[in-house]
Amino acid sequence: METMKSMSRAVGAGEPRGNRMSHMMSANEGPMDIIAKVSGHVKNGIREDDGPYFTNNEGIPLPDPEHSKTIGGIPIASDVHLFQKQQHFNRSKLAERAVHPCGSGAFGYFETTADVSDMTKADFLQHVGAKTPIFMRFSTVTLGREFPDEARNPRGFAIKFYTGEGNYDIVGLNFPVFFCRDPIQGPDVIRSQARNPKNFFLDYDATFDLLGATPEGNHAGLMFFSDHGTPDGWINEHGYGCHAFKWVNKKGEFVYIKYHFLAKHGQKQLTEPEAIRISGENPDYSKMQLWDAIEAGEEVEWTAKVQIMKPEEADAEKLGFDPFDVTKVWPRKEFPMHEFGKLVLNKNPENYHRDVEQAAFSPGSMVPGIEDSPDPLLQFRMFFYRDAQYHRIGMILRL
Template identity: 45%
Template structure:
């Protein structure tokens, strides 16, 4: 038998060649199946286990490989090797996703879109896990499970519930900035190629002199922004619920590679201490007038995965995956994600999820992690599984030590009110955003809000609507009036502190 024949013959997962792939072994031509047909067992048992737990959020996604190319020198801010010189290319994997829906949900749902990047750098994998919005609904991770529950299914009806969503948003005005973006036409992008991406959180750059600068990451689509109207998005759910996945695959297959201009905003520690907004509050943006966008490079997607499950479904992102020259900030939501994301991946894929090819660092890794399910790298062989030891030469390189972070105050561990005085203006930035919209964008946003809020039901309907309307009025009078009119709300009683719905 030739090597070619040996390499192509049918085998079990353990490598045993076999022939009877389509017929079960039975007692006679019409008799019962025999217990000893182990091929049947292997096929059915593996089939029963083909589905790994879907992500709690960002369950449905699309992804591709590509390159990040440095076009401008930012080494004065960071020593990260990914930015080390103009012209440097780094391989990346980018996964897009909807946030609240299940794997079978439609791509055109009104929802934020995940924008998660894995950079395969020589100092390890760097994950930048963001969205297509520069802000988020909440700013403390302790609120995250409650928020996500409201975006999922009602425990009684098992249906999506506008009442749950708007009840939560109206009780948490910090959400207003993100809600306004979601309810604009940017909540329904035409494709993943036609939307911006953001790191959303505040991160740190550390340069060769151990100086820290705070940074926000922006990815500006070079295809141009294109969005569905609410009517178009609703129609697309029925026509092609996978339209964004199809668009991404087909555009790359035909050589129309999606590209984004990569930019950053930079803030010094001194500026962070005096800025008018808390620079670590993910419900706020940094004004680009105060902190202009600086060009960094170009991101291009140019390679479709050869197998969706192996790459897109099994890719595992975590904000905890940083590299030398890039670090964290006191952003509370970021701090919570540092814990939550790796834990979610260990649950979903196992303790050794970083050995899966799409997650594996292509450069050397040395550590003392051992054992666990699906350990496929030899498990360290006979090498020591503890540190320090007298037998290997692995060492902790002091040049990678991060500098201390000066928070400018005597730090005390306590439970601080996230919306205390000075942290409780949830209206200025959403109002500014609304006033920047064109008349058509304003009308579409109001229409989308009205359509979404009309689903609020139950005995608390008026309470929830009135509470949310107060937030819209505080952001912008014309926004509040437009939504109230669309919902048929009589605002004549507003001066007395009450609003009545018809």
């Protein structure tokens, strides 16, 4: 018996193997069950790895987590655990996002607060009071993964809704407009705000060259160089879907809409000197602000609103502008905002690599009742966002 007891322990592990909570863990759960736990929508989610011993990638206990197999002190090629551990480490960082690399996020829920079932058949918008698990990721757009997150830049504002009919993504900004309307200029916009390829310095000359040659982008450019370019962290900014989308009801009727997510506690922004000082003192200021607020039990909230345009109103000659041009806003006097829900963040990620780095968003991820508009930039983003994620993390995505 004594021999059997000793064999039930992995060397150096300290705890019997039989102490695992369950043999199959979450193998029999579906994605919705798992995300409901991770998001805090249901109880029993965990953050820390509570395994009683170290395992390799196949879940096999390591014979000794601190020592390699050796002959005369020289590691040997038959130590599969040593090789796997180093190979895993060599591949542990995903390719950096080409756009939006520096960011963080949190889980929570979306609650429908107004009846919009006459305009859309999307199942998560059918009943007032219905709650849908969400994950939101915030980011700077063109600066690198390790760059200070309070630097002057647009901010990404991405939402993933885990609905009963699949995952729905809204991929927007803290600006209501973008810098270009033709997708062929998209890479130019990003490169104009990136580092100079000659010397790797930040280069505002390139930004102004782009704006000078792209007059339709100057609304976004003015926001970029105003205090909107330096919001006080992730939680003190509004978010926008930017593009026009369609809401389609059960009869097949549709309206065009634009999303607005207004911070319940209002916008707060920093001046240029304040942003520079904070970037030096704490490069992770925005990430830490969101994390600390949720850890302290605070619920971070945005009010969700839409502008609504009927198909017969979407006439560029009558409006005086193209309603599907993402460099333009819809006048709120003509198209007032209507509240339809709220976003609430209340749970931090359990694992940054899994929950944030591997999160993949695409404006082409739409559920029944929500469709694309004739916006040319949106049409191409529906392809190239997904393609970018395939390149970054492969064909198996958390989409």
